[in-house]
Amino acid sequence: MELKEAIFNRRSIRSFLEKPVGRELIKEIMYAGIHAPTGGNIxxxxxxxxxxxxxxxxIRVISPGMLDEPAAVICVYSDQKKAFEKAGKTGEVLALMDCAMAAQNIMLRAFDLGLGTCVIRSFNQSAVRVITGAPEHMRPELLIATGYTDEKPALPARDTGVIYMEAYGRRGAKK
Ligand SMILES: Cc1cc2nc3c(=O)[nH]c(=O)nc-3n(C[C@H](O)[C@H](O)[C@H](O)COP(=O)(O)O)c2cc1C
Structure with missing residues (x-):
């Protein structure tokens, strides 16, 4: 699949088929996460x-933002210990940004492999940490509901008026 196709056609999926997603496929998708940019390569x-x-x-019980039961869930954690040791207080914000970038990689790769995803922030972070057996310094930042789907959501309205050229507020940017 062309990168452009994945970027423009990926949509948040909130209705999944019951078809299971194999472990190897889930691992392959997660592998895309570790190729995301990361501040200072931390x-x-x-x-x-x-x-x-x-x-x-x-997980669904403590995740109001998860609207259907997907065949797989990928939890993206920030490592608060590593972030602080390597980058002090800035580490926390860098780690959050890194997790968001990794999540986007994972979602694009999933789309590439024929799977739908929805990134979710509305969930109980400490409950997900405990359920998944993660230590205290690992903070669940995002869940990615993943599965096969026949849902074809339309592009939610996008504000194209936020693109400028040369200076903020200067029009003239053509697509
Ligand atoms: C940081 C973040 C948190 C989100 N949290 C949720 C969520 O809890 N539940 C949900 O259904 N969608 C969630 N979404 C998905 C957005 O609602 C979705 O990306 C947006 O409506 C645009 O639709 P699209 O992804 O199809 O382009 C989240 C997206 C982001 C980036």
Missing amino acids: QPWAFVGISDPLVIKK
Whole structure:
């Protein structure tokens, strides 16, 4: 798939088929995460792929932002210890940015491999940490609901008036 196709056609998916997603496929998708840019190459992150339906059910209970039960969930954690040791207080914000970039890589790769995803922030972070057995310094930042789908959402309205050229507020940027 062309990168352009993935960037423009990926949509948040909130309705999944019951078809399972294999572990190897989940790992392949997560592997795209570690190729994301990361401030100072600190890589203050970790990724856990969850395919056990019972664990996914538990996560859904404490995740108001998860609207359907996906076949897989990928949890993206920031490593607060590593972030602080390498970058002090700035580390926390860098780690959050890194996690967001990794999540985008994961979602584009999933789309490339025929899977739908939805990134979710509305969930109980400490409960997800405990459910997934992560230590205290690993903070779940994002969940990525992942699965096969037949949903074809339209592009939600996008504000194109935020693109300028040369200076803020200067029009003339053509697509
Ligand atoms: C940081 C962040 C948090 C989000 N949290 C949720 C969420 O909790 N639940 C949800 O259904 N979608 C969530 N989304 C998905 C957005 O609603 C979605 O990206 C947006 O509506 C644009 O749609 P698109 O992804 O199809 O382009 C989140 C997206 C981002 C970037």
